[in-house]
Amino acid sequence: MVIKLRDLSLDDIPAWHRLRAEIEEEVQTGEHGSVEEDAEEFARTTADGRGAVVGAFDGAELVGYFSVNGQEPTGSIQSVQLNGGVTPRRHAEGIGSLLFPAMLRRGREIHAEHAPDVPVRFDITGNTDDTAQAALFTAHGFLPQRWSVLMRHGLTDLPDMPPLPEGFTLADADPARDATQLLTAHNEAFKDQPGAALWSADDWQEIVVDKSQVRWDLSSVVTSGDEVAAYLHTEA
Known part of the structure; x- marks a missing residue:
């Protein structure tokens, strides 16, 4: 061989x-x-x-x-x-x-x-x-630094969504409107995670926003004022 x-x-x-x-x-x-x-x-x-x-x-x-x-x-x-x-x-x-x-x-x-x-x-x-x-x-010298959990749930019998705290709003994600704010929220959320690296605007646009598998119709943001406080990013 x-x-x-x-x-x-x-x-x-x-x-x-x-x-x-x-x-x-x-x-x-x-x-x-x-x-x-x-x-x-x-x-x-x-x-x-x-x-x-x-x-x-x-x-x-x-x-x-x-x-x-x-x-x-x-x-x-x-x-x-x-x-x-x-x-x-x-x-x-x-x-x-x-x-x-x-x-x-x-x-x-x-x-x-x-x-x-x-x-x-x-x-x-x-x-x-x-x-x-x-x-x-x-x-080859690699060390474990962070873990991700793969979880699955059927799309039936979903629990009811609890009410949001006062001052927060749930909305559909809009890539034209939210791309920059989503990047800011993502980098802020993960900046202190072991092994994390901040995303650049170009990489975020190419790998996340423009990716054909992204389902923006099934993605959501939670906003507080003009800021994205949380987001759900869906691919299929």
């Missing part, structure tokens, strides 16, 4: 989509969408040279990948978002161990080219029940 790495192109998106669907079938995050959505993510990641999507090929078969996305620096640090996976059919063959150092090298190259004057932090998300993945991460 000789695994070769190369940057993916638009022609590889159908194979990349199938690979991610296989990975999602195992991890069950509920976050994998259509091939069109993968194409959109690919375009966002690779558009300005701050990111890349690299595949691991066994012959013509795409068996693993990683993506690297250097965020626009905010404050005194650049966050480089890392992601990747290997088809469950090829686990325990060393493919992840090949991909991971290559991913870090690519991330360092992107940081050196686009934000050499600020420190870099590599951010990657893992599943707490995947011990092999955790061992791979920690072997």
Whole structure:
């Protein structure tokens, strides 16, 4: 078995989509969408040279990948978002161990080219029940800093919404009206979270506001005066 790495192109998106669907079938995050959505993510990641999507090929078969996305620096640090996976059919063959150092090298190259004057932090998300993945991460110096909880609830038998405190108003989110205030509210809410990085206006617009999966008709804001105090961001 000789695994070769190369940057993916638009022609590889159908194979990349199938690979991610296989990975999602195992991890069950509920976050994998259509091939069109993968194409959109690919375009966002690779558009300005701050990111890349690299595949691991066994012959013509795409068996693993990683993506690297250097965020626009905010404050005194650049966050480089890392992601990747290997088809469950090829686990325990060393493919992840090949991909991971290559991913870090690519991330360092992107940081050196686009934000050499600020420190870099590599951010990657893992599943707490995947011990092999955790061992791979920690072997390369990664430490757990924050946790997200994946929760599910059906759309029937929903509880009634309690009344809002006096002075607060619930309204539908409007990207044309609320985008800047949503960014401000998000950065304020998460600024003290371990491992958090503030979003720039450009990244927020591209990755959140303009994302085709966003359901603005199912998104809401709670306002107090002219400020957004809380928000619900929905994707589907």
